Amino acid sequence: MKKFFYYAALFAALTMGFSSCGEKNEGDEPDDPEEEFVSPIKVDGDFADWAALPAAKVAVAENKNAEKNALKVLKAYADKVYLNIYFEFDGDQIVDREWPAVHVYLNYDGDKATGGYGDEFADACVDSMLETAIFSGGEWNDWNASYWHWWGEANGTGWEWTAPGTDTSEANKWGAEVGEGEGISHGMGSGNAYEIQILREMLPNSPFAKTFGVGIDIQQAWTSIAWLPNAASTDENPNGLANMLDVTIDE
Ligand SMILES: [Ca+2]
Ligand SMILES: [Ca+2]
Incomplete structure (x- = not known):
């Protein structure tokens, strides 16, 4: 506490x-x-602030998968203090609006030899994850997320919840760091788009590299139906995995 x-x-x-x-x-x-410090991004469901950012400072990943295509575009902009995220989704595919979770995954150290979660990202180097829903009971939900560290093996896969420090064996993948509603992040949506702002300094034990990795996914009925960045599904890459999106802090 x-x-x-x-x-x-x-x-x-x-x-x-x-x-x-x-x-x-x-x-x-x-x-x-x-x-x-005042961020150029304001969490208000009005996305004119994103349009005003210099394009060279914004990292962008567009959907490349014909089947898992519920997420259309991911944009990430790290200012001096915050990590700002914008995404668009297909409203026809997001029919479960009771509590559809959106996860933000971070390779905060920029090191591809640490972290895991190869389930959704080819480089399997996710150090930590934030979770909450963009809708609650059919209404837009403030994205005031919980925070989890990867406790599984380096470059591993899988999903298990566990208390921090209890067991870092391969079986335990995610350890809790911050509970939901503590104010580490906020978000708001409008139409088929949503913006998130994460206060980096409030993420415990998470030193950010100047260039770090970001990815997101979206759930329906407690299952991820799409994620970004992604790739086309092929025989060699049936799940359409791609590396995380590189984001460089605008200092
Ligand atoms: Ca805004
Ligand atoms: Ca890492």
């Missing part, structure tokens, strides 16, 4: 723009200019 309190305080300081040290007084100067 103590850790959660710390991150909640940090988040409050970052979002409200005043110092986390001591009480706020009228006219106080912030201790750290970073706390004044």
